Structures are given as structure tokens and as C-alpha cells.
Amino acid sequence: MEKEQLYETIEAYLEGELTGEELAAFERELTTDQSLAREVALHRSLQNQLGDQPKMALRTTLDAIAKDFPESDLDAGDQPQSPNGTGGSTGGLPFWMWGLAFFLVIGGGVTWYLLTMEDETVSTLSTEDPPAEEDPATTDAETNTALSEAGTEEETPAEEPAASAATPATQGAAARPDAYGTNRELELLISDEPPSRRYSFTEGDLTYNPGFITFSGKLTTSRSVEEGFYLNLYSNQYPDNRLLRGKMTFSEVKENVPQAFAGPKDYIAAYTGETNLSPALYYGVITTGDSSIALWVGKVRVE
Amino acid sequence: MNSTQPDFLSIVRSGDAAGLRSIYQEFLPRVARHIMNKGGSFDDAKDVFQDAIIVLYEKARQPDFELTSGFYTFLFGVCRNIWGNRLQKKSRTEVTIPDDAKYKSDTDTEELIFQAEENRLFWDAFKKLGDDCQRLMRLFFEKTKMEEITSLMGYGSVNYTKKRKFVCKEQLVRFVKEDERFEELAHKTG
Structure with missing residues (x-):
């Protein structure tokens, strides 16, 4: 069997799309062909692991955190410390941002600007942090030396870290000078033309009342709204991590005069989600069910 | 549990970036010191730490899961086990495993550690793909x-x-199979 055909068959089998004689034949082959069985197992694992969206999102977030965790922080771990996490966000852009980037490239857009954007973000967000050492070889050696000189007692995990665990990192952002700082990429999305002609969100309004985030606005489209639209919430502090994702509801605005042709229809779009937000600036991004393209972006300042 | 302590397990469950960052600040240095004492690099430590968070995340997703030990005790135990596994794999060719490198954990945790190691292998392979293929x-x-x-x-x-899709997936499968950890994991599942 050609490899491409083999992949198709394995995927159809895993999706339960093989039936009748086709299924029976494939299962017979599975019992006798070890390498086929291993190949099927690998495809199943890949599907299970890489299809696990929350876990993929977590990996992305953790990569971004690890990327700018300096080795120099190794000595500071046991003491309570103020969060220096605002140096973050050097790691990959959120998935939907790549979607937008992709869209602009296709549309002959401003590729260069997007390519340089990540660096600019770093300088915007990391004002509190000195730049990390750039020479991993020397810092590695230095840290190792420092550690061995400092005495390398065995870790005893039996005790919880004392009160230092009450790190202020999760407290309100108001203490941070850039608590209401804007995010460059998201701001650009707001000022840009909407990337989709199919779905036009207008008059959007994002509001926060203690315990609830609410969106209301208008969607104009000639397509069905069945596929689902989602409001994704990000904070200015950690734009690479989604705080919330919720499905929006739509109710059609009936025209008084019936239209001769099925032209675009207007819908009242709404979303209310329960969440407690600490003081910061938050961005709401609307996407369709499977898409990563931002259809609307707005912000709300939480005091 | 100390009532002033943030609920680290909930942070892991929610994936809240600010909270996760605080977990790194609080615990990574200690884990890193341990792993660097056991022959690992700082990058090794960050990988192991991340995989342990993934294990905790899986645990936290189980509806009836409760931490019977402290958060750090559990996290540290998982990190030790993951690093012990890596040393064991290396030892097939080069190193003797220190006695204390491997610690007992329950079978559920062992299984989750295996899954996290598999997830790490796939994740590393996935990241080698071009942006277009990743999307x-x-x-x-x-x-x-x-x-x-x-x-x-x-x-x-x-x-x-x-x-x-076929071209991208074939590339992904090739990256996975070319990785020496793939055979190790296959060996483990028998």
C-alpha cells in the first residue's frame, strides 16, 4: 500500500469510518502484521496527545514561561520575591495571532511588520527586567560552580515550602506599574480592518462587572451562525495565555421588509461568562469554532 | 494545607499563566538544583519540571483527585521519577543509576509519567514542523x-x-521515529 493510502486507511480506522469487509480485512491484517499494529498505535497516540487542545495550550504557556526563566533566578527560589513575570510573552504568539499573520500574508499584507512585532513586544513588556544573560555556556558553568560552592545539600521534599509559598504573583496586577499597559499586537488588531468579510462584527462592547465578563454587539453575515463563535479572553500581562473561552449566542434581527434574496443578515451577538478578574487591561477576541483568525478584538479595563 | 498558600493545583488545572509563572518561581530553582546535582543541565531541569506539571495537570483533571501530600512534595517526587527514568535510559549505554534516582510512586502516577514523556516526545517533534504544518x-x-x-x-x-496534511504528518511521524526516545518508549510499552 502506498504510504499516503496507508495513512488514510489508518485514520479512517481510528475514526471508526471503516465498515464491512474493509474493516474486517484491516483488522485481520492488524493481528498478523506487527509493524502495521505499531504504526496504528503511533497514529492513535499522536491523535490523542496532539488533539488534546488544553494540554497543547498548557505546553505553549509553559514553554513561554520557561524560555524567559533566567538561570540567575536559581539562587532566589527559596525566598519570597516579587513577581518578575512581566518579562514574559517572549514565547510564541497565541495561535490565533498566527492565524491573523497568515491571513495578512495571503492578502499581501504587512509581513515584515508582523515578523518584527515579537521583538517589539519584548521591549514593551519587559521593562521591569534586566535582559537575561545571552551566553548559556558561561552562565551554565558559573551557575554550576556557584551551586557547588554554596553547598549542595540534598533536597528534602517532605516539607511544604513555608509561608514563602504565599507569593504575591497571583495577587492583583494593580501593584505593577504596567498593570494597564496595552498590548501591541492586540492593539493592532483593533485598529486593523476586520480580517473576515464573511463575518463582520460591529458595535462590539466588552464590559466587566464583578464576577462577569459580557460582550454584546452585532454580527452581519450571509452565512450560518451555527458553526459557533467564541469569545476568548486574554490579559495584557500574559497575552499568550487564554484566560477564558466561551460560546456566544445569536439572535437574528428581523427586517420589517422581507428580502428578495438571501442577503446578509444581522444578529445580536452576546456572551456572558463568569470570571473574577484582577485589576488589569483585558482583551476579548472573537473567533469561530475551529478557526484561529481573530474576527473582532476589544478591550476592557478592570479596576 | 497552609491556608495562606495559593491553590497550586487549581492553577495547574486552569492553566493560568500568571499562576504558573509563580509556580516556576517558587519551585523550579529547588528542582533545578537537584537535577543539576544529578548530572543534568538547567535546560534538562526545565524540561523535567514542565513534564511534571503536565503529570499534575492530568492528575488535576481526574474528578476525584486530591493531593494527599503537599504540592511541592508531589511535584518534586514526580520530577525525581522523570529524571530517574531519563538516567535509566542513558544508563543502558553509559551511566550507573544512583540508588536514590528512582522513587516509588503509584501505578497511576507511573502511567501519567509515561504519557507525559510520550507527550514531550510528540511536542518536541511537533515544534520542529514549519509554522504552516503546525497550523x-x-x-x-x-x-x-x-x-x-x-x-x-x-x-x-x-x-x-x-x-x-499527508506531507506534514509524514514529517511529524519521521521526527518522532528518528528520536531515540521513541524506541525507549516503545520498549516500555512492550
Whole structure:
């Protein structure tokens, strides 16, 4: 069997799309062909692991955190410390941002600007942090030396870290000078033309009342709204991590005069989600069910 | 548990970036010191730490899971086990495993550690793909319909999308198989 055909068959089998004689034949082959069985197992694992969206999102977030965790922080771990996490966000852009980037490239857009954007973000967000050492070889050696000189007692995990665990990192952002700082990429999305002609969100309004985030606005489209639209919430502090994702509801605005042709229809779009937000600036991004393209972006300042 | 302590398990469950960052600040240095004492680098430590968070995340997703020990005790135990596994794999060719490198944990945790190691292998392979393939593969694994992928990716036809999907997936499978950890994991599942 050609490899491409083999992949198709394995995927159809895993999706339960093989039936009748086709299924029976494939299962017979599975019992006798070890390498086929291993190949099927690998495809199943890949599907299970890489299809696990929350876990993929977590990996992305953790990569971004690890990327700018300096080795120099190794000595500071046991003491309570103020969060220096605002140096973050050097790691990959959120998935939907790549979607937008992709869209602009296709549309002959401003590729260069997007390519340089990540660096600019770093300088915007990391004002509190000195730049990390750039020479991993020397810092590695230095840290190792420092550690061995400092005495390398065995870790005893039996005790919880004392009160230092009450790190202020999760407290309100108001203490941070850039608590209401804007995010460059998201701001650009707001000022840009909407990337989709199919779905036009207008008059959007994002509001926060203690315990609830609410969106209301208008969607104009000639397509069905069945596929689902989602409001994704990000904070200015950690734009690479989604705080919330919720499905929006739509109710059609009936025209008084019936239209001769099925032209675009207007819908009242709404979303209310329960969440407690600490003081910061938050961005709401609307996407369709499977898409990563931002259809609307707005912000709300939480005091 | 100390009532002033943040609920680290909930942070892991929610994936809240600010909270996760605080977990790194609080615990990574101690884990890193341990791993660097056991022959690992700082990058090794960060990988192990991340995989342990993934294990905790899986635990936290289980509806009836409660930490019977402290958060750090559990996290540290998982880190030790993951690093012990890595040393064991290396030892097949070069190193003797220190006696204390491997600690007992329950079978459920062992299984989750195995899954996290597999997830790490796939994740590393996935990140080697080009941006276009990464997007396509994400959409494919999220079971997006081919027609939708075609439109989202801006491809000309569904047939082209299928072709491209095959090329990307073949590349992903190759990256996985070329990785020495793949044989180790296959060995483990028997």
C-alpha cells in the first residue's frame, strides 16, 4: 500500500469510518502484521496527545514561561520575591495571532511588520527586567560552580515550602506599574480592518462587572451562525495565555421588509461568562469554532 | 494545607499563566538544583519540571483527585521519577543509576509519567514542523473538517489540503521515529 493510502486507511480506522469487509480485512491484517499494529498505535497516540487542545495550550504557556526563566533566578527560589513575570510573552504568539499573520500574508499584507512585532513586544513588556544573560555556556558553568560552592545539600521534599509559598504573583496586577499597559499586537488588531468579510462584527462592547465578563454587539453575515463563535479572553500581562473561552449566542434581527434574496443578515451577538478578574487591561477576541483568525478584538479595563 | 498558600493545583488545572509563572518561581530553582546535582543541565531541569506539571495537570483533571501530600512534595517526587527514568535510559549505554534516582510512586502516577514523556516526545517533534504544518496539524488533530481547513489555510482545494496534511504528518511521524526516545518508549510499552 502506498504510504499516503496507508495513512488514510489508518485514520479512517481510528475514526471508526471503516465498515464491512474493509474493516474486517484491516483488522485481520492488524493481528498478523506487527509493524502495521505499531504504526496504528503511533497514529492513535499522536491523535490523542496532539488533539488534546488544553494540554497543547498548557505546553505553549509553559514553554513561554520557561524560555524567559533566567538561570540567575536559581539562587532566589527559596525566598519570597516579587513577581518578575512581566518579562514574559517572549514565547510564541497565541495561535490565533498566527492565524491573523497568515491571513495578512495571503492578502499581501504587512509581513515584515508582523515578523518584527515579537521583538517589539519584548521591549514593551519587559521593562521591569534586566535582559537575561545571552551566553548559556558561561552562565551554565558559573551557575554550576556557584551551586557547588554554596553547598549542595540534598533536597528534602517532605516539607511544604513555608509561608514563602504565599507569593504575591497571583495577587492583583494593580501593584505593577504596567498593570494597564496595552498590548501591541492586540492593539493592532483593533485598529486593523476586520480580517473576515464573511463575518463582520460591529458595535462590539466588552464590559466587566464583578464576577462577569459580557460582550454584546452585532454580527452581519450571509452565512450560518451555527458553526459557533467564541469569545476568548486574554490579559495584557500574559497575552499568550487564554484566560477564558466561551460560546456566544445569536439572535437574528428581523427586517420589517422581507428580502428578495438571501442577503446578509444581522444578529445580536452576546456572551456572558463568569470570571473574577484582577485589576488589569483585558482583551476579548472573537473567533469561530475551529478557526484561529481573530474576527473582532476589544478591550476592557478592570479596576 | 497552609491556608495562606495559593491553590497550586487549581492553577495547574486552569492553566493560568500568571499562576504558573509563580509556580516556576517558587519551585523550579529547588528542582533545578537537584537535577543539576544529578548530572543534568538547567535546560534538562526545565524540561523535567514542565513534564511534571503536565503529570499534575492530568492528575488535576481526574474528578476525584486530591493531593494527599503537599504540592511541592508531589511535584518534586514526580520530577525525581522523570529524571530517574531519563538516567535509566542513558544508563543502558553509559551511566550507573544512583540508588536514590528512582522513587516509588503509584501505578497511576507511573502511567501519567509515561504519557507525559510520550507527550514531550510528540511536542518536541511537533515544534520542529514549519509554522504552516503546525497550523495544519493542529486543525487536523482537532478534527476540523477538511473543507474548513482548506478555507482557513487559504488552500485552493480539499485535495491539496489532504496532500499537504499527508506531507506534514509524514514529517511529524519521521521526527518522532528518528528520536531515540521513541524506541525507549516503545520498549516500555512492550
